[in-house]
Amino acid sequence: xxxxxxxxxxxxxxxxxETVLDRALALPDSATAQLRAAMRYSTLDGGKRLRPILVYAxxxxxxxxxxxxxxxxxxxxxxxxxxxxxxxxxxxxDDDLRRGRATCHRAFDEPTALLAGDALQAHAFEVLATxxxxxxxxxxxxxxxxxxxxxxxxSGMAGGQAIDLEAVGRTLDLASLENMHRRKTGALIRAxxxxxxxxxxxGSGARHAALARYGAEIGLAFQIQxxxxxxxxxxxxxxKLPGADAARAKPTYPSxxxxxxxxxxxQAARDRAIDALAPLGSAGGELxxxxxxxxxxxx
Amino acid sequence: xxxxxxxxxxxxxxxxxETVLDRALALPDSATAQLRAAMRYSTLDGGKRLRPILVYAxxxxxxxxxxxxxxxxxxxxxxxxxxxxxxxxxxxxDDDLRRGRATCHRAFDEPTALLAGDALQAHAFEVLATxxxxxxxxxxxxxxxxxxxxxxxxSGMAGGQAIDLEAVGRTLDLASLENMHRRKTGALIRAxxxxxxxxxxxGSGARHAALARYGAEIGLAFQIQxxxxxxxxxxxxxxKLPGADAARAKPTYPSxxxxxxxxxxxQAARDRAIDALAPLGSAGGELxxxxxxxxxxxx
Numbered sequence: 001x002x003x004x005x006x007x008x009x010x011x012x013x014x015x016x017x018e019t020v021l022d023r024a025l026a027l028p029d030s031a032t033a034q035l036r037a038a039m040r041y042s043t044l045d046g047g048k049r050l051r052p053i054l055v056y057a058x059x060x061x062x063x064x065x066x067x068x069x070x071x072x073x074x075x076x077x078x079x080x081x082x083x084x085x086x087x088x089x090x091x092x093x094d095d096d097l098r099r100g101r102a103t104c105h106r107a108f109d110e111p112t113a114l115l116a117g118d119a120l121q122a123h124a125f126e127v128l129a130t131x132x133x134x135x136x137x138x139x140x141x142x143x144x145x146x147x148x149x150x151x152x153x154x155s156g157m158a159g160g161q162a163i164d165l166e167a168v169g170r171t172l173d174l175a176s177l178e179n180m181h182r183r184k185t186g187a188l189i190r191a192x193x194x195x196x197x198x199x200x201x202x203g204s205g206a207r208h209a210a211l212a213r214y215g216a217e218i219g220l221a222f223q224i225q226x227x228x229x230x231x232x233x234x235x236x237x238x239x240k241l242p243g244a245d246a247a248r249a250k251p252t253y254p255s256x257x258x259x260x261x262x263x264x265x266x267q268a269a270r271d272r273a274i275d276a277l278a279p280l281g282s283a284g285g286e287l288x289x290x291x292x293x294x295x296x297x298x299x
Numbered sequence: 300x301x302x303x304x305x306x307x308x309x310x311x312x313x314x315x316x317e318t319v320l321d322r323a324l325a326l327p328d329s330a331t332a333q334l335r336a337a338m339r340y341s342t343l344d345g346g347k348r349l350r351p352i353l354v355y356a357x358x359x360x361x362x363x364x365x366x367x368x369x370x371x372x373x374x375x376x377x378x379x380x381x382x383x384x385x386x387x388x389x390x391x392x393d394d395d396l397r398r399g400r401a402t403c404h405r406a407f408d409e410p411t412a413l414l415a416g417d418a419l420q421a422h423a424f425e426v427l428a429t430x431x432x433x434x435x436x437x438x439x440x441x442x443x444x445x446x447x448x449x450x451x452x453x454s455g456m457a458g459g460q461a462i463d464l465e466a467v468g469r470t471l472d473l474a475s476l477e478n479m480h481r482r483k484t485g486a487l488i489r490a491x492x493x494x495x496x497x498x499x500x501x502g503s504g505a506r507h508a509a510l511a512r513y514g515a516e517i518g519l520a521f522q523i524q525x526x527x528x529x530x531x532x533x534x535x536x537x538x539k540l541p542g543a544d545a546a547r548a549k550p551t552y553p554s555x556x557x558x559x560x561x562x563x564x565x566q567a568a569r570d571r572a573i574d575a576l577a578p579l580g581s582a583g584g585e586l587x588x589x590x591x592x593x594x595x596x597x598x
Contacts, residue, residue, distance in 0.1 A: 027453050031478060035461035058508050066412060087415060091390070091409035110390035111464050114413075118385060118420065119457035126448035129441055138438035142428055145444050149425035154326050154334060158418035162334035165410050179330060 006289050010053060017052040018044065020070045021077060024127055038108045038116040039123075043081045046099035050222065050294070051076040051192040057290055058196030058211055060285045071131035072144055072195035075124040075165040079152055079188060082120035085113050111234070124148070136199070143198045151191035160184025164250070178220065180251075183271060185226070186203035186219030193218070193287075210279040214287060220296045224266035227252040233298065270295045305588050309352060317343065319369045320376060323426055337407045337415040338422075342380045345398035349593070350375040350491040356589055357495030357510055360582045370430035370496035371443055374423040378451055378487060381419035384412050384583065386460070396427065423447070435498070442497045450490035459483025463549070471550040477519065479550075484525070485518030492517070492586075509578040513586060516572035519543040521593045523565035527553040531557060569594045 025040050052073035059069040088095040088103040089110065095103050103115035128144050152158060160183030167180065193215030194208070202208050233256045253262035273291040277284030324339050351372035358368040387394040387402040388409065394402050404412035427443050451457060459482030466479065492514030493507070501507050530553045552561035572590040576583030 029453060029458065031475075032453050032458040032461045034465060035458065036551060039453070082417075086413060089390070089413065091388070091413055112461070114388065114390055115457050115461050115464070118381075118416075119453050119461075121417065121420050122448050122452035122457060125444060126452055129448055138436075138441045142437045142441045142444070145441070146428040149421050149428055153421035153425055154328060154331050154338070154418050156419060158414050159328065159331040159334065162331045162411070162414050162418075165414070166333060176330075221483040252332060 003289065005292075006286070009286070010293075013053045013056050014049050016056070016066065016070075017049050017073050017077060020052075020074045024074045024078070024123070024131070026299050032277075034108065035115055035119060038104055038112045039120055041107055042085050042098075042104045042116060043078065043120070046101070047077070047081075048297075049077065051080050051189060054189065054215070054218075054287075055193040055196040056291065057226075057286045058193045058215075060196075060198045061211075061280055061287055062197050062200035062202040062207060064196070064200030065282075067133055068136065068199045069196055071127050072192075072199050074131070075128040075144075075148060076188060076192045076195060077126040078127070079148065079157075080122045082117040082124070083152075083157060083161075083188075085117040085120070089113060092165075121152075140198060140201065140203070143203050146194055147191050147194050147198060151187040156183050156187030156191075160187065167251050170200055170251070172256070174256060177253065177256055181223040182216065182220060185223040186216060189219035189222060190215030206279045210276050210284075211287075213276035214273045214284075215290070217276060218268045218291050218294055221266050221269035221273060221291065224253045224262055224269065225297065227254055228266065229258065229264050229298065230254075260270075266295045286287055302588065305585070305592075308585070309592075311598055312352045312355050313348050315365065315369075316348050316376060316474075319351075319373045322372045323377070323422070323430070331412055333407065334414055334418060337403055337411045338419055339385050340406055341397075341403045341415060342377065342419070344492050345400070346376070346380075347596075348584030349374065350379050350488060351487065353514070353586075353589065354489040354495040354498075354516075356585045357492045357514075358499045358512075359495075360579055360586055361496050361499035361501040361506060362582075363364060363495070366432055367435065367498045368495055370426050370523065371447075371491075371498050373430070374427040374443075374447060375487060375491045375494060377419045377423040377426070378447065378456075379415040380422070380455060382451075382460075382487075384416040384419070385591065391464075418427070420451075439497060439500065439502065442502050443494055444485050446497060450486040454482075454522060455482050455486030455490075459486065466550050469550070473557070476550055476555055480522040481515065481519060484522040485515060488521060489514030490516035505578045509575050510586075512575035513572045513583075513590070516568045516575060517590050517593055520565050520568035520572060520590065520593050523561055523568065524594050525550045526559065527561050527565065528597065555588075565594050 021043055025043055027036050029036065038045065055073040055076060056066060057070050084098060085104045086100055087093050089105055096106055097103065104116055128148060129141060150156060160180050163180040164184055193211050197208055197211045202248060230252065253265060270291045274288045277287055320342055324342060326335050328335065354372040355365060355368050383397060384403045386392050387397055388404055395405055396402065403415055413588060424444060427439060427447060459479050462479040463483055489511065492510050495505055496510045529551065545582060552564060556564065569590045573587045576586055
């Protein structure tokens with residue numbers, strides 16, 4: 001992150017997605033003020049916005065105008081936020097702090113947090129199916145819905161969380177840990193990369209396959225780095241308490257292979273992600289920078 | 300329900316949706332056995348299946364073959380089941396009994412029930428976007444996704460549940476109670492009717508508008524009758540404890556206008572539903588029978 005142009009680009013994408021989310025969640029309805037406030041509270045003003053940034057970067061690499069990418073970018077972030085809200089609930093991780101602020105059920109209450117997550121999932125699909133330029137063909141929109149839905153069900157995010165639940169207090173081998181992470185975090189990150197490509201009209205072919213590989217590897221790199229930061233990080237940088245995984249006896253890369261090897265595995269996944277970009281030629285430059293950023297980040 | 304042909308038709312639709320759901324939830328994945336078991340437990344072998352029956356009946360009234368209707372029928376039932384699982388959670392209604400059996404979080408555990416609901420919502424959209432005959436045009440599939448998503452977000456089901464939460468212990472006027480019910484239960488029932496029409500290629504026009512009105516009124520009639528049955532019913536017939544709403548100080552039609560007037564309001568909504576079917580001519584006969592069934596049912 002010592003490239004000012006790259007940093008400026010990330011900052012501008014963060015500002016763009018903030019505006020897009022703000023507009024997407026400006027739901028006019030006084031009868032459900034508390035629910036809408038909870039959805040906005042958890043979605044706006046926070047987060048790294050990695051997933052929407054990947055949508056914009058992948059879409060740009062495939063030649064799409066940013067207007068085509070706003071809806072998928074908003075959808076993946078809403079899905080991410082819904083998963084955080086539900087993960088933080090007392091029945092799950094029982095976390096008090098998220099992105100440096102009270103978690104949704106602490107700032108509001110449990111039923112409202114449950115509903116806010118549920119409604120954000122529905123809203124993500126609504127945005128994907130309706131928002132953006134009317135010129136986007138129906139089969140492209142439908143492919144977006146299909147990709148997102150597949151990434152967050154039992155084969156993807158929800159399945160990964162279920163594996164995570166069953167793994168608490170048990171020892172996983174490296175293959176099982178990787179399977180869990182590829183689904184729990186990786187599937188939505190991979191889908192973010194693919195949604196950008198699909199919105200750009202790249203729904204199949206060599207570039208699509210390259211981006212699918214890139215997305216899977218950057219997703220894995222991201223999660224390993226997350227595990228590393230949970231050991232090394234500070235509350236100030238993370239916006240949540242470090243050491244939380246270890247305290248819950250959750251299997252992590254550092255607990256399984258040690259901190260140094262975990263770092264090496266993250267770097268190896270990063271390198272595979274960058275290698276996968278070859279078919280995109282020079283258009284893959286920004287995505288390569290993002291892969292490096294994901295592994296060097298400190299929060 | 301004294302028409303044997305109608306009863307046989309309902310029974311055959313229930314058998315059909317059971318098979319469709321069983322297949323849709325045969326997710327091959329040993330790593331998430333518990334999650335899949337919970338999804339199947341709550342979805343299969345139970346329920347009135349009103350929503351899928353409405354998809355089939357509405358689709359048939361618009362001339363669609365049943366094969367076109369399986370995916371939307373499965374999707375609306377999965378959404379309904381997800382909402383029941385989350386409603387039953389300790390943070391919400393804290394119910395032990397549903398459809399005559401232990402609720403999902405009692406039969407499994409809270410985190411699994413939470414995830415099962417989340418995954419069922421995602422799976423509903425996946426089924427809608429992918430299942431069924433490849434010949435179904437992308438714009439029809441997309442219209443299905445759009446209709447369902449709009450019906451279950453803040454403007455629909457989740458919004459209605461939020462209003463319900465905020466209403467506990469307070470007195471609502473009749474307009475607010477109707478608004479709550481039209482969203483909490485009514486929106487998904489109306490969407491079920493519309494999904495059948497959309498899958499049949501009736502995405503707009505006079506028949507679509509007629510079915511939208513029918514769906515809204517039958518949804519309201521259903522919910523008022525639900526309130527009535529909560530006062531009158533037996534545990535054996537309901538599969539849950541009667542009087543639960545009153546015990547929670549939830550506003551209901553009987554508590555607001557008395558049992559007799561509640562019954563009359565349900566019948567008035569039923570009559571408006573049947574009147575709305577006029578543009579369909581004789582093709583609306585089965586839907587009219589369903590409207591009568593909804594108000595005369597005892598469970």
